[in-house]
Amino acid sequence: MTAESGTFCPRCGDPVERPTGADRRGTGESGTTRRERMLCTACYLEEFDLVDVPDRVQVDVCARCGAVHRGNRWVDVGAKDYTDVAVDAVTEALGVHVQAEDVAWEVTPEQVDQTNIRMHATFTGTVRGEEVTESVTVPVTIAKGICTRCGRISGDYYASVVQVRADGRDPTAEETERAVEIANEVVAEMEATGDRNAFITEVSETRGGLDMKLSTNKIGKKVARNLVTEFGGRVEDSETLVTEDEDGNEVYRVTYAVHLPRYHPGDVVDLDGDGGPVLVRSVKGNLKGVRVTTGEPYEASYEEGNAPDGRVVGTRTDAEETTVVAIEDENAVQIIDPETYESRTVARPAYFDADADVVPTLKSRAGLHILPGN
Structure with missing residues (x-):
């Protein structure tokens, strides 16, 4: 650093040392005024705000x-x-x-x-x-x-509604409770990604099912899809024009109507026909189960639709343990009637365990049948 000839601080009169040649590089003087560059370091720092x-x-x-x-x-x-x-x-x-x-x-x-x-x-x-x-x-x-x-949230804002219904019946308490859990899970997933617009505005039980008001159409759509994935059934959606935004774009509220299947796993259904009751295994897509008279697998045909006509005569949880009396032949077995305690001859399904002393049975309007074990 050298004092340039004739270069003095205009405030104190001391010589001003300035870098020359290669030494100018890196001094950062591009952000200073000409007057500031003329000041000596002491005078410059007196006015300097860090x-x-x-x-x-x-x-x-x-x-x-x-x-x-x-x-x-x-x-x-x-x-x-x-x-x-x-x-x-x-x-x-x-x-x-x-x-x-x-x-x-x-x-x-x-x-x-x-x-x-x-x-x-x-x-x-x-x-x-x-x-x-x-x-x-x-x-x-x-x-x-x-x-x-x-x-x-305080203004009860919502952009979509998920309606949970069931074909030919009311949703069970387990189904409605699980539906709310699924909605909360979807909202939590959205919040985890940083979406602050994800929330449930209201959950209300209505005649024939459950209604959930949700903050965005995206959440409503995902909740409806997840319900069908878990329970089966189908979704119908409809739009309602509610307002216009500040840019003049139309704003729609979407209702997703989730129709749960007529039957659910564990139901014993007496279908129209001569095949005997069916223990339902799955309702995703078309109905699948097993005939409780023969033990043969059952799957609804295309002509029958996803859920054929029939009536629920009981559920797997209604089954009672019954004593096996004797095996008559490959098609029949004697068991004790759980109500009268008399010996009864019933159909022997393929899943019957010949070494079992007791078997789960269901007595209904369709008769007395042996059900599969757990």
């Missing part, structure tokens, strides 16, 4: 869920207090001088009350080869409000 500090920083926080507003969106931070959030907000609000190099800072928060924090920060950096230190205090205000998501 950081640009705002008078106050405000952090907008949702009073209901604790989300923090950043930029143009709300973010779930999962904070018990907002000290770290305040530090981040101050970091974003501060501006460090472009001439400073190797800048580091330490911060000590002071909690004034529940909504006010003072951030005491000390900055160090290098300017013109000299170490510079500056201490500042930034007041931070925690402003409570309502985020978009909580505002929609």
Whole structure:
């Protein structure tokens, strides 16, 4: 570094040392004015502000869920207090001088009350080869409000409805409980991806089934599909125009009507025909099961449809353990009637265990039948 001939500080009159030739590289003078470049280092640092500090920083926080507003969106931070959030907000609000190099800072928060924090920060950096230190205090205000998501929830907002019904019957308590679980699982999956618009607005039992109001069409569609995947059945959807958005685009609310199958696994169904009752194994797609008279597998044909006409005469859980008296032949076996305790001859299905002393049986309007073991 050398003092250029005739170059003196306009403030104090001392010679100004300036880099020459290759030494000019890396000095970062592109962000300074001509007057600043003419000042000596001592006079330059007298006017130098290492950081640009705002008078106050405000952090907008949702009073209901604790989300923090950043930029143009709300973010779930999962904070018990907002000290770290305040530090981040101050970091974003501060501006460090472009001439400073190797800048580091330490911060000590002071909690004034529940909504006010003072951030005491000390900055160090290098300017013109000299170490510079500056201490500042930034007041931070925690402003409570309502985020978009909580505002929609409190306003009973919803974009889709999933209706859970069943063909020819009412859904069971187990089916409706599982439907709600599936809806909660879908919402949790969406929330895990950062979707703050995922929520269940309302679950209500109605005549003949269950209605669930959901926040988006995407969630409603996925819940309906997952219900059919688990229980079988089919989905019908319909749209209703509800409003227009601020850009004039039409906004529709979609209803997904989930029709659960007429039967469900474990039902014993007396179908029209001479084949005898069927223990239902699966209702996904077409009905599948086993004939309780012969033990032969059963599958509904295309002509019969997914769920043929018939009546439920009992369920697997209605079965009672009955004593085996004697095996008559390959088609018949004697067992004790669970109601009269008399010996009865019944059909011997293929799944009957010849070494069994007791077997599960179901007595119904269709007769007395041996059911498969567990």
